[in-house]
Amino acid sequence: MKTLSVLPLVILGTIVGAVIGVALVMLETLPEQASAQAAGIDNLYSAFLFVSGIIFGIVVLVMLVALFRFRARPNDTRDGSNLHGVTWLEVVWTAIPFVLVLAVAFFSWNLLNDNDVSAAAAKDCQSIHITGYQCGGKYTYLNDGIGIKDSPELVVPVNVPIAFDITTMDVMHSFWVPAWRLQMGATPAQTNYTSATPSKIGEFDIVCAFLCGVGHTQMNSAVEGALVSKVRVVSQADFDKWVAETKAAAA
Amino acid sequence: MAAADVTAPKIQPYRTNLNVCVMGLIIFLVSELALFGAFFMYYANLRLARGVAWPGDFDIPANNTSINTLILVVSSFTCEFALLSLDKSGKGGRVFGWLFVTFALGAVFLGLQVHEYMTVGFTPQTTSVGAIFFCLTGLHGLHVFIGLLLLGLGMVRAVRGRWSPDNHVGLLGISVYWHFVDIVWVVLFTVVYCLPSS
Amino acid sequence: MTSVLRPTLARCLWTTPLFAALAVFVTFVARSIFDMQPVMQENTFLTVAYIFGAIGFIVGIGGMDYWFSWIIGGELDENDHSQHGAHSWRDYFKFNTDHKVIGIQYIVFTFIMYLVGGMFAEVFRAELAKPGMQSISNGQYNELISSHGTIMIFTFMVPIFAGIGNYVIPLMIGADDMAFPRLNAVSFWLLPLAGIILLSAWLYGSYNTGWTAYPTLQDQSPFGQTLFQIGVIIAGSSSIATAVNFLVTIIAMRAPGMTLFRMPLLCWANLATSALVVAATPFVAGAMFMAMFDREMGTHFFTTDGGGTALAYQHIFWFYSHPAVYIMVLPGFGIISEVIATHARKPVFGYRAVAFSSAGIAVLGFSVWAHHMFASGMQSWLRVPIMFATLLIAVPTGIKIFSWVGTLWGGVIRMTTANLFAIGFIVAFVIGGLSGVMLAAVPFDLSITNSYFIVAHFHYVLFGGSVLTVFAGLYHWFPKVTGRMYDEKLGKWHFWLTFIALNGTFFPMHYQGLEGMPRRVADYAPQFAWSNTVITISAFVLGASTLIFVYNMIHSVRHGAKAGANPWGSLTLEWQVSSPPPIFNFPTTPRVVGGPYRYGEEGVKHAVFPDEQPVETETTVGA
Ligand code: HEA
Ligand code: HEA
Numbered sequence A: 001m002k003t004l005s006v007l008p009l010v011i012l013g014t015i016v017g018a019v020i021g022v023a024l025v026m027l028e029t030l031p032e033q034a035s036a037q038a039a040g041i042d043n044l045y046s047a048f049l050f051v052s053g054i055i056f057g058i059v060v061l062v063m064l065v066a067l068f069r070f071r072a073r074p075n076d077t078r079d080g081s082n083l084h085g086v087t088w089l090e091v092v093w094t095a096i097p098f099v100l101v102l103a104v105a106f107f108s109w110n111l112l113n114d115n116d117v118s119a120a121a122a123k124d125c126q127s128i129h130i131t132g133y134q135c136g137g138k139y140t141y142l143n144d145g146i147g148i149k150d151s152p153e154l155v156v157p158v159n160v161p162i163a164f165d166i167t168t169m170d171v172m173h174s175f176w177v178p179a180w181r182l183q184m185g186a187t188p189a190q191t192n193y194t195s196a197t198p199s200k201i202g203e204f205d206i207v208c209a210f211l212c213g214v215g216h217t218q219m220n221s222a223v224e225g226a227l228v229s230k231v232r233v234v235s236q237a238d239f240d241k242w243v244a245e246t247k248a249a250a251a
Numbered sequence B: 001m002a003a004a005d006v007t008a009p010k011i012q013p014y015r016t017n018l019n020v021c022v023m024g025l026i027i028f029l030v031s032e033l034a035l036f037g038a039f040f041m042y043y044a045n046l047r048l049a050r051g052v053a054w055p056g057d058f059d060i061p062a063n064n065t066s067i068n069t070l071i072l073v074v075s076s077f078t079c080e081f082a083l084l085s086l087d088k089s090g091k092g093g094r095v096f097g098w099l100f101v102t103f104a105l106g107a108v109f110l111g112l113q114v115h116e117y118m119t120v121g122f123t124p125q126t127t128s129v130g131a132i133f134f135c136l137t138g139l140h141g142l143h144v145f146i147g148l149l150l151l152g153l154g155m156v157r158a159v160r161g162r163w164s165p166d167n168h169v170g171l172l173g174i175s176v177y178w179h180f181v182d183i184v185w186v187v188l189f190t191v192v193y194c195l196p197s198s
Numbered sequence C: 001m002t003s004v005l006r007p008t009l010a011r012c013l014w015t016t017p018l019f020a021a022l023a024v025f026v027t028f029v030a031r032s033i034f035d036m037q038p039v040m041q042e043n044t045f046l047t048v049a050y051i052f053g054a055i056g057f058i059v060g061i062g063g064m065d066y067w068f069s070w071i072i073g074g075e076l077d078e079n080d081h082s083q084h085g086a087h088s089w090r091d092y093f094k095f096n097t098d099h100k101v102i103g104i105q106y107i108v109f110t111f112i113m114y115l116v117g118g119m120f121a122e123v124f125r126a127e128l129a130k131p132g133m134q135s136i137s138n139g140q141y142n143e144l145i146s147s148h149g150t151i152m153i154f155t156f157m158v159p160i161f162a163g164i165g166n167y168v169i170p171l172m173i174g175a176d177d178m179a180f181p182r183l184n185a186v187s188f189w190l191l192p193l194a195g196i197i198l199l200s201a202w203l204y205g206s207y208n209t210g211w212t213a214y215p216t217l218q219d220q221s222p223f224g225q226t227l228f229q230i231g232v233i234i235a236g237s238s239s240i241a242t243a244v245n246f247l248v249t250i251i252a253m254r255a256p257g258m259t260l261f262r263m264p265l266l267c268w269a270n271l272a273t274s275a276l277v278v279a280a281t282p283f284v285a286g287a288m289f290m291a292m293f294d295r296e297m298g299t300h301f302f303t304t305d306g307g308g309t310a311l312a313y314q315h316i317f318w319f320y321s322h323p324a325v326y327i328m329v330l331p332g333f334g335i336i337s338e339v340i341a342t343h344a345r346k347p348v349f350g351y352r353a354v355a356f357s358s359a360g361i362a363v364l365g366f367s368v369w370a371h372h373m374f375a376s377g378m379q380s381w382l383r384v385p386i387m388f389a390t391l392l393i394a395v396p397t398g399i400k401i402f403s404w405v406g407t408l409w410g411g412v413i414r415m416t417t418a419n420l421f422a423i424g425f426i427v428a429f430v431i432g433g434l435s436g437v438m439l440a441a442v443p444f445d446l447s448i449t450n451s452y453f454i455v456a457h458f459h460y461v462l463f464g465g466s467v468l469t470v471f472a473g474l475y476h477w478f479p480k481v482t483g484r485m486y487d488e489k490l491g492k493w494h495f496w497l498t499f500i501a502l503n504g505t506f507f508p509m510h511y512q513g514l515e516g517m518p519r520r521v522a523d524y525a526p527q528f529a530w531s532n533t534v535i536t537i538s539a540f541v542l543g544a545s546t547l548i549f550v551y552n553m554i555h556s557v558r559h560g561a562k563a564g565a566n567p568w569g570s571l572t573l574e575w576q577v578s579s580p581p582p583i584f585n586f587p588t589t590p591r592v593v594g595g596p597y598r599y600g601e602e603g604v605k606h607a608v609f610p611d612e613q614p615v616e617t618e619t620t621v622g623a
């Protein structure tokens, strides 16, 4: 049977694909992981890349081999075999992707729940209200005793879950911190929720990823002439100090 | 491509038989349904997802409109009678009559609808509720209007004796369209007028 | 003199302004009577002028002549074929009811729009070549990408498949024309209209809100945004009309013996696509109408004041636009089945599975729209079901991919340009599909959405997918349409340049997205400098490769070697008539006696003509 001779190729393709997948993962193309949630998402991504590599490897390898083995010579007028299909094979290649995508779906679902729950369950979370506008962001700290309103700068304590509620004064914007693997849109006339637990001290880019007019390009703390500033993750002590200073300045 | 090809086509190019035209119409009506669907989707989003109270501060006159609904439903039957009264003689008198009754009912419906617009006390600009109310009923009204034009066409051809038992595709099309307009209204009436509170 | 009265483009020169002027006048009178202040509302007048001017254009070109005389009960000659077929190049600029002429009109027009859309891309790619702002302002950048996306999708990708289908499908099923030839012509002529309107938006400040045109940003745009809405509505009407036509044609006009499971797979693909178009396209029209009312009539569908909800627009828009991405790829799948089977000399592996998977994709396609809205604050319970449905689409798509590989396996593969494009398509589409599957996973999407990763995804499926299938199809049917062969050598240059440049352009975008480069920006962080330079250079190569194609086509139409009726030795019906086919397609009605891809069986046929000996030999295996 011709079809059986494909099996070694499929195995080979799996190996080649797995290597491609691992190589892509090793490329370390992601920004640093600066939140508690980032690792889970990166794992999801790596697993994806690995599986994708295998699927790609199999399809392309089998196809390339076919192209060389069954290539028509010049002036070749033969026809191929008149094979119309092999039922078991079709069942296999329907079933395996089906199982795979179900696995992916459940994996992702779990991760989604984990990320949601971990923030919601945290008692001492820091609630921050973000207001986007053309073109910039304002941050209001909602927790008792902080009382900072419309700060142009986002400063957060490390290792404390932060609950964001996000809204906008004019058009849609979004709040994206690539290092936190977190993005949420700001939709007019409603409040969207998201959360993250920063796990690294430092400064990270804030990006508005949603087309919001002529200022959109500059609503990115990484570009020239940025209209928003980076998020500053600081220790709890530094955070308290910042709060005190800011309040003093406002008063 | 020689010009000689044109003179003797062995296959008739413009085949029109009943199935093809009515099939086309029905498929087209599916897409009309989807157009209403877009507005209904907005309406559903407003009420289900956003929980907007309907009709808000406005008064949507369900009672008067139920009379109007009845008129339209009756017109669907009279339209069907027009089809049933086709006879071999080729005289379009009864067909014309029923079509005329249908037309008149449709016109009354439209008139009452316009009257409702004038008296309802809000405009499409007032709020989103007003906008979607006018859009849904207005889109339907536009369809009634087109239906009236088609009925008028049917009457013209009836007067000329152009409808017969073996040549009535157009008439069938008109009645399918009219039934469609009617069914959409019944759904619209139920959803928009009859479930207004909360 | 009479040419301004007969249905020609010349007549449009006065009907269009006439209708526009009448509409403006009526509006003026109405505004005065109802005392709407201010009476002289320029944008309102422009809007009605554009809409009624469009109707005037269709009347002028002759779209209404027949129906109008039917209505007033005039004398009608059912056998009047004066508008049928092309006898000189001039007939391509007229209202023509021949599906082959319309097909060519479609293909040429949409391809020109592709070049225009591509030019927009090249311009803004030049701006992106290095960091910092160079020659283009932020506002202009947004206008350029919006025009690029809109032109590519609404006036190139969706309609070019209608064009290819128009030419090929009636021939394939053994019909003499489409079911409604006049409607067919009207749907074509709506398209240049849409194209002109979309481009003329540049006269009124253009539109700068992306091809998705979300409120509330679109409320701030200049008048060009309204033209965007009108243009999309008109292009959408054109799609719907064609889809109705395809459905009826495929259902009702097949030659004797052409059972559903003897149809070539392109017909199946078009059947599924047309069903999608009919059921989905009105939604985008609805969204556009509401957005237009918001802009021009002061309603509050999507505005923040007046209780509107901006999110509803996104739901309605994507309820069309996700199915639209399958509208833009399913016919391509059909083309690939034809091309691979013919050039690998083998029946399509698992015919029925491939046919049904189109239907499966079409049905599933309606249940996944909200995967474009994961980060826009929609109801959170909707996310998981949508994710499941989206992931499931990988299954029917996978069936197709595997079946094509299975078709190649054991064939005698001829490496023609058409086949090369088909193979390149498989490679690129798998990449694009797999990144799509990644995006479907909510947590991952939430970490990456609206970044260049998405741009990479959709160019892999749209360019690596749909555009490559278009090229495969154009090369495959070029000998049929023109009667001449294209230049294989140039074709191969075209393929390899395109394929390499396509990966060079769109692959690095994955990394940019992962590392945090948002889409729709004119400037970016310095860390992306070198990758953007690579992309821009590749994009220029990509543009240049297109010129090879254009040259090859134009040159070969006149100077190519004569192709003969069936240069590929294909079995499907369109190859059994002369190239180009006679004006009424088939001299005698063909009778279909078996499946379309019965390669490798001695002496069997897909169809016979009455003057041939009938050989009714249904094979036992599959189709
Ligand atoms: C031709 C057009 C086309 C096609 C075919 C697709 C196909 C798919 N798309 Fe894509 N998509 C777009 C065009 C297209 N898309 C566009 C234009 C946008 C952006 C719009 C905008 O915002 O401007 C977009 C955006 C987009 C998003 C939103 C991203 C965001 O904005 O955050 C998502 C998310 O789920 C998505 C998913 C998918 C999936 C799962 C498929 C699937 O159908 C892919 C299925 C195919 C395969 C999976 C490969 C072959 C299969 C196998 C080899 C079998 C084995 C595989 C597995 C087991 C996984 N797409
Ligand atoms: C079918 C659809 C399609 C196709 C084929 C393409 C083709 C290309 N696209 Fe496009 N693209 C979209 C659909 C498509 N795109 C959509 C929907 C968007 C989203 C828009 C939005 O955000 O709203 C987008 C956005 C988009 C972006 C992101 C912009 C941003 O977010 O900031 C980029 C960036 O590089 C890009 C690049 C390109 C390039 C380089 C090509 C190249 O393949 C182009 C190749 C070039 C040519 C074909 C031109 C060749 C012609 C000549 C060189 C001269 C001859 C010309 C004349 C005679 C007039 N596209």
Ligand code: CUA
Pocket: A132, A133, A135, A136, A172, A173, A174, A208, A209, A210, A211, A212, A213, A215, A216, A217, A219
């Ligand atoms: Cu704010 Cu983009």
Ligand SMILES: [Cu+2]
Pocket: C321, C322, C325, C368, C369, C371, C372
């Ligand atoms: Cu989608």
